[in-house]
Amino acid sequence: MIEIRSSLLSSCAACCNVQVTFTRSLHLTVSSGRYATSVEIADAIPSTLLSGEASFICRVATGPQLSAAEREDVWQIFEDNMKGLYVKSIFGWDPPTKRHELFHRLARYILIYGPQTEQNGSASGQATLPLVAYVGFRFEDEDGENVLYCYELQVSNVSQRHGLGKFLMQQLSNVGRHWQMRKVMLTVLKANAAAKKFYESQGFTLDPSSPEYYGNVKLIQASGEPGESEEVCGKTAENGDDSWEDEDEAEDCDYEILSKAITGL
Numbered sequence: 250m251i252e253i254r255s256s257l258l259s260s261c262a263a264c265c266n267v268q269v270t271f272t273r274s275l276h277l278t279v280s281s282g283r284y285a286t287s288v289e290i291a292d293a294i295p296s297t298l299l300s301g302e303a304s305f306i307c308r309v310a311t312g313p314q315l316s317a318a319e320r321e322d323v324w325q326i327f328e329d330n331m332k333g334l335y336v337k338s339i340f341g342w343d344p345p346t347k348r349h350e351l352f353h354r355l356a357r358y359i360l361i362y363g364p365q366t367e368q369n370g371s372a373s374g375q376a377t378l379p380l381v382a383y384v385g386f387r388f389e390d391e392d393g394e395n396v397l398y399c400y401e402l403q404v405s406n407v408s409q410r411h412g413l414g415k416f417l418m419q420q421l422s423n424v425g426r427h428w429q430m431r432k433v434m435l436t437v438l439k440a441n442a443a444a445k446k447f448y449e450s451q452g453f454t455l456d457p458s459s460p461e462y463y464g465n466v467k468l469i470q471a472s473g474e475p476g477e478s479e480e481v482c483g484k485t486a487e488n489g490d491d492s493w494e495d496e497d498e499a500e501d502c503d504y505e506i507l508s509k510a511i512t513g514l
């Protein structure tokens with residue numbers, strides 16, 4: 250991969266400016282991340298996790314690699330944790346669409362099974378351990394920037410507040426760093442106060458692509474500088490136009506987009 254990129258850089262140097270060359274090399278990285286195999290991703294993360302006295306097994310899989318039983322486990326944790334929030338949200342409760350998203354060919358998963366005990370431990374392996382947490386993600390290009398988009402982070406009810414969510418987000422940063430992604434991004438419902446607190450504790454902040462972020466920018470612009478057109482909740486309006494009820498629209502959005510830069514690239 251490095252060889253291909255350096256030859257692209259040198260062959261472009263004569264005809265392209267640096268910015269174009271840089272952008273093209275980034276796209277190449279996203280493509281390679283997009284086709285990263287589960288084995289390659291597994292190499293970038295630990296295979297086990299110790300949390301207090303308990304030990305867990307980590308596994309990496311793509312959406313299509315999950316068996317029917319594993320898909321049901323993934324779905325069950327998602328439904329238990331999220332149905333109540335989704336039914337009241339702008340997204341609604343739409344299992345077919347959500348399942349399609351969850352098990353898409355571009356979806357990648359880090360799954361945690363356990364805890365291992367003396368009874369169910371190494372002899373029986375992961376096959377008999379229950380799924381307790383997972384993170385689903387994709388390599389994406391967001392407005393020309395390479396990002397690792399976290400589509401789903403779920404910890405089963407009884408396993409919450411034991412550091413599994415934190416561990417999974419750390420592994421996302423590790424994977425992102427390995428494939429030279431610029432940041433980890435995610436969408437969180439505003440009503441999901443616990444998750445918002447969790448992401449805040451992990452260093453996530455409002456991303457510039459978040460509807461509310463633009464609402465905040467508009468509030469600043471209203472006191473002075475006119476700007477260019479902005480997109481709020483999928484709608485475009487011109488700054489300086491009094492009829493644009495951007496603040497209301499931002500408030501109508503019941504989700505936020507958060508991100509965290511990947512350091513050490």
Ligand SMILES: CC(C)(COP(=O)(O)OP(=O)(O)OC[C@H]1O[C@@H](n2cnc3c(N)ncnc32)[C@H](O)[C@@H]1OP(=O)(O)O)[C@@H](O)C(=O)NCCC(=O)NCCS
Pocket residue numbers: 330331402403404405408409410411412413414415416436437438441443444446447448450451
């Ligand atoms: C949100 C979630 C992923 C967090 O995972 P977790 O394993 O329970 O969290 P961790 O134990 O790793 O917590 C790390 C830190 O986050 C913060 N945190 C986690 N849950 C919190 C909560 N409910 N309220 C306040 N802070 C919280 C704390 O600072 C915590 O550190 P501490 O336990 O030492 O105080 C998990 O609770 C979950 O799956 N919730 C339901 C599904 C969900 O909302 N997913 C996110 C969708 S966007």
